Amino acid sequence: MTSPGDAAPVRPPPSLSPGVARGASKTRYADEHESTSLDADLAESQVASSPTPSLGATADLPIRSASPHSHSVRSSATPQLARSSLGSPFDVRFDSSEDVRTLIIRSFSPTIAIYASEDTDELVKNKGFQGGFWELIRPFGETISGKVVIRDSIGSSHAWEDYGVHFVDLKGFGRTPAGRDSPSAQMEEVLEKQLDSADSSLGGAGRPRDILGLPATTSLSKLFLRQLLSTMPEAPHETFRHPVASVIAISSRNPAPLETLRQLYADSSSGDRRLPDWVNQEYLRYYVLVHDEERDDITESSKLYDQMKRHFGLHCHLLRLRSSQCVVTDDDSVQVPQCEWLSPSERLSGVGKAGKSSDHKTLVDLGTDGTPYVFESDATAIRIFVRELVAQSVIPFMENRVAVWNDQVASRRRGISGRFMSMSRRWAGFGSSSRSGITGSSGGGGNYDSTHQFYRPEAPEAILRKLADFAFMLRDWKLSASTYEIIRSDFGNDKAWKYHAGAHEMCALSMLLNPMAMSAKIKLDSIDQMFETACYSYLTRCSDGTHALRCLSLAVELLKSRGGSATESAARWAMRVMDFGLAGSVAQILFMERIAACYATKTPAGGARWGSRHRKAGMWSLLAADQWLKVGKPTLASACLEEAERMYAPVLANDGVFPMPEMQTFVDNLRHTVKVEYLEARGLNTRDEPAAADPLGTEETSEKLDKRNHRRSLIGLPAQLDAGVLNMTQGPRDLEQPPNDDFERA
Amino acid sequence: MSYYFTILSPTDVPLFNIAFGTSKGGGDGIARFRFPDTAQYMNQFIIHSSLDILEEAQWTNGGMYLKHIDTYPPAAAYITAFLTPSGARFLLLHQPPQLPASSSGTGSGLGSSSLLGTAGSTTRASSSSVAANPTSPQTEEAVRQFMNEVYESYVKTAMSPFYKQGMEIRSPVFRTRVTAAGKKWL
Numbered sequence: 001m002t003s004p005g006d007a008a009p010v011r012p013p014p015s016l017s018p019g020v021a022r023g024a025s026k027t028r029y030a031d032e033h034e035s036t037s038l039d040a041d042l043a044e045s046q047v048a049s050s051p052t053p054s055l056g057a058t059a060d061l062p063i064r065s066a067s068p069h070s071h072s073v074r075s076s077a078t079p080q081l082a083r084s085s086l087g088s089p090f091d092v093r094f095d096s097s098e099d100v101r102t103l104i105i106r107s108f109s110p111t112i113a114i115y116a117s118e119d120t121d122e123l124v125k126n127k128g129f130q131g132g133f134w135e136l137i138r139p140f141g142e143t144i145s146g147k148v149v150i151r152d153s154i155g156s157s158h159a160w161e162d163y164g165v166h167f168v169d170l171k172g173f174g175r176t177p178a179g180r181d182s183p184s185a186q187m188e189e190v191l192e193k194q195l196d197s198a199d200s201s202l203g204g205a206g207r208p209r210d211i212l213g214l215p216a217t218t219s220l221s222k223l224f225l226r227q228l229l230s231t232m233p234e235a236p237h238e239t240f241r242h243p244v245a246s247v248i249a250i251s252s253r254n255p256a257p258l259e260t261l262r263q264l265y266a267d268s269s270s271g272d273r274r275l276p277d278w279v280n281q282e283y284l285r286y287y288v289l290v291h292d293e294e295r296d297d298i299t300e301s302s303k304l305y306d307q308m309k310r311h312f313g314l315h316c317h318l319l320r321l322r323s324s325q326c327v328v329t330d331d332d333s334v335q336v337p338q339c340e341w342l343s344p345s346e347r348l349s350g351v352g353k354a355g356k357s358s359d360h361k362t363l364v365d366l367g368t369d370g371t372p373y374v375f376e377s378d379a380t381a382i383r384i385f386v387r388e389l390v391a392q393s394v395i396p397f398m399e400n401r402v403a404v405w406n407d408q409v410a411s412r413r414r415g416i417s418g419r420f421m422s423m424s425r426r427w428a429g430f431g432s433s434s435r436s437g438i439t440g441s442s443g444g445g446g447n448y449d450s451t452h453q454f455y456r457p458e459a460p461e462a463i464l465r466k467l468a469d470f471a472f473m474l475r476d477w478k479l480s481a482s483t484y485e486i487i488r489s490d491f492g493n494d495k496a497w498k499y500h501a502g503a504h505e506m507c508a509l510s511m512l513l514n515p516m517a518m519s520a521k522i523k524l525d526s527i528d529q530m531f532e533t534a535c536y537s538y539l540t541r542c543s544d545g546t547h548a549l550r551c552l553s554l555a556v557e558l559l560k561s562r563g564g565s566a567t568e569s570a571a572r573w574a575m576r577v578m579d580f581g582l583a584g585s586v587a588q589i590l591f592m593e594r595i596a597a598c599y600a601t602k603t604p605a606g607g608a609r610w611g612s613r614h615r616k617a618g619m620w621s622l623l624a625a626d627q628w629l630k631v632g633k634p635t636l637a638s639a640c641l642e643e644a645e646r647m648y649a650p651v652l653a654n655d656g657v658f659p660m661p662e663m664q665t666f667v668d669n670l671r672h673t674v675k676v677e678y679l680e681a682r683g684l685n686t687r688d689e690p691a692a693a694d695p696l697g698t699e700e701t702s703e704k705l706d707k708r709n710h711r712r713s714l715i716g717l718p719a720q721l722d723a724g725v726l727n728m729t730q731g732p733r734d735l736e737q738p739p740n741d742d743f744e745r746a
Numbered sequence: 747m748s749y750y751f752t753i754l755s756p757t758d759v760p761l762f763n764i765a766f767g768t769s770k771g772g773g774d775g776i777a778r779f780r781f782p783d784t785a786q787y788m789n790q791f792i793i794h795s796s797l798d799i800l801e802e803a804q805w806t807n808g809g810m811y812l813k814h815i816d817t818y819p820p821a822a823a824y825i826t827a828f829l830t831p832s833g834a835r836f837l838l839l840h841q842p843p844q845l846p847a848s849s850s851g852t853g854s855g856l857g858s859s860s861l862l863g864t865a866g867s868t869t870r871a872s873s874s875s876v877a878a879n880p881t882s883p884q885t886e887e888a889v890r891q892f893m894n895e896v897y898e899s900y901v902k903t904a905m906s907p908f909y910k911q912g913m914e915i916r917s918p919v920f921r922t923r924v925t926a927a928g929k930k931w932l
Contacts, residue, residue, distance in 0.1 A: 575819045610801035619795045651758075651797075659759040660794060662787040 100557045103222065105513065106164055107229035107341065110394060110473050112141065113243035113283075115170040115268055117260050120251040120290050128325045128372045133249050133290070134169040136374075139337045140382045141165045144390050151399055152476040153406060160475065165390055166341060170246060170273060173234060183231040183546045186344035188584030190227055193348075194220060195586065195633060221590045225557065228550050230341040236278035236454035237498040238506070239469040243275070245284035245394050249319075252289065252296040257304055258311065261287060280457035280466060284397045286315045286389055292323045315393050319385050321378050332376040398470050405467040406479070409460050413486050448494040455499070461490055465503065472510060481510035488530075498544065501537030504530045505551045512558040524559075528569055531555045539580065549582040556591075560598045568613070571598040589627045593640065596620035600647060618647035626670055634677035641674055747880075748777040748841045749932060750789045751924065753900065755912050756833035758797060762915040762924075765789070769929045780821050780844050792818045793837050796825040800837070804829055810897075811890050814881055824880040828893040830900065832911065836893055840880050840932075888931045895927040 114134040116124075121132030129135045141164060148163035234241040248264045250257050265285060267273040275281065287308055291301040298320075305318045326333045374382075447459035455462035468483035484507035491500035508530035531551065538548035552573050559570035574595045578588055599617035604610060621644035628637035648656070658664040747768040753761040765777040781788045796816035803815045804827075816825040821841065828836035879885060903909060903920045 572819065578820060610798075610805065613798045615798045616795040619791050622791075653757050658794075659754075659757070660790040661760075663790045663794060666787040666791075 098561065100222065100225065101513070101561050102162060103225065104229070104509075104554060104557060105475065106162060107226070108240055108473055109164045109166055110244040110398065111166045111168055111241050112286075112389070112394065113168050113170040113173055113246040113268075114249065115246055115264055115273065116249040117251065117254060117264060119253045120249045123251045123253060123290060123292055123321070123323050126323055126325065127321070127374065127378075131169070134167060136336075137382055137386065138167045139339050140379075140386050141167045141390075142337070142340045144387050145383050146387060148391055148395060150395055150474050150476075152474070153402060153471070153479045158475065163390070165386075165394065166241075167247075168241075168243070170243070170268060173243070173275060183344060184549065184582070184584055184587075186348060187224065187227045187231065188586055190344045190347050191220065191224060191584070191586040191590075194223060195636075221594060224587055224590055225553060226341070227344050227347070228546075228553055230343045231546065232550065234276075234279075235498070236276075237465075237496075237502045239280070239466045240473065242279045242466075243283050244398060244470075244473075245286055245389075247286045247288055247389070249288040249290055252291045252301045252304070257289070258307065261308070261312075277452075278454040278457065278462075280462070284315065284393060285312075286317070286393055287312050288317045288319055288385070291318055291320045293320050294323050317385050317388060320381055322375050326373045326375045326378070328373055330373070330375065333373040334376045334379050336372050336374055336379075395474070398474055402467060402470050402474065402476075402479070405463055405470075409463050410467060410483055410486065413460075413464070414482075448496045448499075450495070453496070453498070455496070461487055461494070461496075461499070465499065468503075468506065468510075472506060477510040477514040481507055481514060484510060497537045497541040498547075501534045501542065501544075501547065501551075504534035504537070505547075505554075508534070509554055509558065512555075512562065524566055524569060527559075531573065535576070545580075545582050548580070549577065552577045552582070556594055556598070560594075560601060563601060563603075567598045567602045571595045571616075574598065585631065589624055589631070592620055592624040592627060596624060596640075596643065596647070600643075612650075614647050614651045618644045618651075621647060622667065622670065625674065629670070629673060629677065632677075634674055634681050637674045638678050641671060747773070747843060747932065748779050749928065750777070750779070750793070750839040750841075751896075751928070752790075752793055752837045752839075753915065754793075754797075754835045754837060757912075758794070759912070760790075761834065761913070762920070764921065764924055764928075766925060766928045766932075768932055770932070775929060778843065779841060788821065789823075789839055792821070792823050793825065793839055796827075796837065797835075799825075800827050800835060803827070811893055813886050813889075826886075826889050826893075828897065830897060832904070834900070836896060836900075838889060838893070840885075840889075842880060892927050892931040895931070896924055899923040899927075 114137070116133035124133045124136045127136065131138075143162065143164050147159040147161055149157050149159045150163075151157050232238075232241060246268060248261060248268070250260050250264070254260050268275075268285075269281060289301060289305050289308060291298065301318065301320075305316065308316045447455050447461055449456065455465075457463075457466075464483055464487045468480045468487070471477075471480035471483060484503045488500065488503035488507055491497075491503055508527045511527055534551050535548050538544045538551060556570045556574045556577070559566040559573065574591050577583055578591050583591055596617045596619075599613035599620065602611070602613045604612045621640045625637040625640035625644060628634070628640060645656070648658075652658065658667060748765070749767065750763075750765045752763050755761050765779075767773055767775050767777045769775045779786065779789065795818070799816040800812070803812050807813075810829045812827040812829065814824055815827050817823065818825075823839050823841045826838045826840070828838075830836070899920055900915075903915055903917050904911070906917070909915070909917075
């Protein structure tokens, strides 16, 4: 299946001048480092989730600012966020809920460990990847080109466009450096960084992002979710981060290739690179020969590769790379894709992203703008390699394991006799007497090692969990749900609380993800119950806040995407998250927004007038706006405020006037403060207001302002006219309008 | 327990508002909500948002007294509703007293946790007294009696020749009667 001739035609002959175009200046790109990556993240999710509103917003601003006489368009909280004409919020939301679902599915993808020999890492380092072979191929694993066909347990095939794998470094596996902060604190830091970067770009006029106020928040919550999903460390109780396969790589520079391969294999299976005890050691080994196109002879490598195939069978690949570094100015340079699943600590330390600070610049005096470049031939070769690895080795291996385990372990537990067996185990009265004798002394738990808190990988419970996780990663949610269902009570009996929590969590998630069950009415109650149990086990019994947070966030998103009455329980879970204080302060506000979004998706049943949750959605949006304001993010606050107005519009009979006086005062104050701070943040000099307002023929003048309690903050603003020039014509006018007007617009 | 009682017109305009505390078990009848004084608007927000549920519940429940219809978990606020034939709605927000120990629950979150109140789960611990458990049948019964009594006074007030449908109820007599009913039942 893998012959060197297979992939040969796509590779152009290697360049004979490795040092070409080294003259590109690094200073030219240096200052763009930071912004590009953050932009990319933002832009990527925007493009993915909501093309409509961003289009709407971009199209809207120039028109509005160009025509100051657009009095008829009733102003919203901030000028440029009004996009009443384009893009209903509901479309966006439904789009993005599908998107969030995909995000969740993709985050649970198989993990493949990389173990490369010294010489391979050396070769890749020459190409500008300091992390070695792993860093080079990691971004390419996240989306596999083309469809990946997976057969489920019944035998029907499914083609997935968006399959991916996580590559991890075997050397770092299970040895996660003790972070300075807890994951949630790091996540908080990432969120704040993202917010600040969005803010700083707001300062300068004309940046494309400052007109995308609303999508910024949705992308923030997506960023949060992504962070949360990629923050999970390797743990005994779930096998998603345990390697399914390991890639052992050598290069053609190696003097003793086969011996090295053997050595690497021995290292990883019994030597000092051996994985922790709780990892099942029976994972697939895949051997890769990296051929240096520029220095070594292909015939030699082919010969070696044939030898490898004879020794190791089919799981081999010959990867042909050029060893010289690629720079932007090269003809066939392509940018290495962004890593999607960076953990918060990596994001903070700037791994895999632009501006890789000092060491990058000193070691490599080349003008790449942060993200490294590779030759197109290299990129193609790596893509083909990854595709072959996944589609021809990893997936069949996993399918095979699932079938075997399902046959040998799970089926014994499924039938009537299996029930008896688990019962007999529980009461330790009859059957399996040998085991019950021992367990009595070891204090509960048959196969559970309660001192080290894990199951041996060959214990049936561990195998069943692995089977379920494999099925989950292969997206066979029916099988995974039924398997989790079998084991979840076992873990409870063994008092393996983390396993217990994990099994309940994943069982509920697989039920929610199963598209078959989407149509059938599955009992939401039982799902709620499972989340409840999972969260209790995580929090109270294991005090593991991060897993509990992940569990509940996924519950919120998936329940929300189901629609109907599930959205209300989604909102309830989101409130629970806030209640438990699991999230940091920015994340807390994001959860408020999620609650609003949950309520907003609840639509009236059967065309009836009742059944929607507009008031609740509006209330949570307003509360979120208030909180954004408190943390000093007027842009986000105004986005929330506008959302709230849209929500309240259908339920307020009297043109946006709240019937209740105290509510009205609160909303008025909020609206006003948001406006003032927003304009302030944009560097608008509000003292010029009368001059700007008069030519426009605004009838109200400054005495109106004197009544407002924030008059003080209007005085003494920095006179940064340059930034505000564009908006000055409309900004003051909006400030002048009585706040009540805002609600008329639907 | 602290209570916030509102009568809403069919167009959601508040006709009557009163806040009071429990008089049972040595209570002094003064409302102590969990929100700081600057955030008293939250009561109205919660009541207003529960109209969503009320609109749904009034079609699925046959009685005039709809019992407990909605909860606002962050502040442990429970809403009970009563419908009148003219379309006016009686809404009662009740909030169990805050336990001193419970205040540490959400303090770590954001500065606003005071605004959101504190964890609702803690209230279950103090369910020994009838009034402290807002969902118990005894409480529902007590609220029913209260609602019925208020309804009687409301009908009498609405029949007054000086009262027009949809006007705010300013009658001091009505207010004392509601207060008395609150003292009696809640």
